[in-house]
Amino acid sequence: MRFLLLVWVDAAAEAAELPQGAIGAWIDDVQGRGIRLVGGPLAPTAASTVVRERGGEVLVTDGPLAEAREWIGGFDVLECDTVDDALRAARRHPMVGLGSIELRPIGHLGVPGEDRIIAAAVSS
Template sequence: MRYLMLVCVDEDVEPNADPEPWTDEMEGRGVRLMGNRLCPVRDSTTVRVRGGEVLVADGPFAETKEQIGGFDILECADLDEAIEVASKHPAAAFGTLELRPFWER
């Protein structure tokens, strides 16, 4: 199963762990297909259409302390393996990792 792993962190918290060992391990296992950090939330743009009008706003849709700081696409046997992979990510110690399966028909 493929999962999108959203890495949600408080941008004011400086990470104290290097993600490279995790990345190397998960790519070596073949479970990390791709991933990347994202630019700061101040660089984001929200787009909505309401009543046929395009509404564009600077910043994220939700005002929360944690923002999506990166993502990884995982290929795991099942949710248990995806949880195990996420639990080893360095951001799990100071942020939140959300696992969401891809919609597959």
């Protein structure tokens, strides 16, 4: 099963200093166990762009988009045998004590070649 691990942060969590190498150690652990497919930090919300289509018109809005108390600061895609395995990895993430970790199963659209496309995306 594939899971999207979203790292939610706020101003305090983003300003906090983790122990040196904490994120790297977590990445080494989950990659060493073969469950982390891809991941990384996200740029600040000020760098966001939202694209919508309404009434046939494409609307592009540059960030920051909203006054939010929390935002997604990073992500990882995990492939685990069970939800419990994914939860164990999420509980060990260094940001769990500063922000919050959202773990969401990745669904399938049922389109031909979907697994091959996903595999290619996470391996590049």
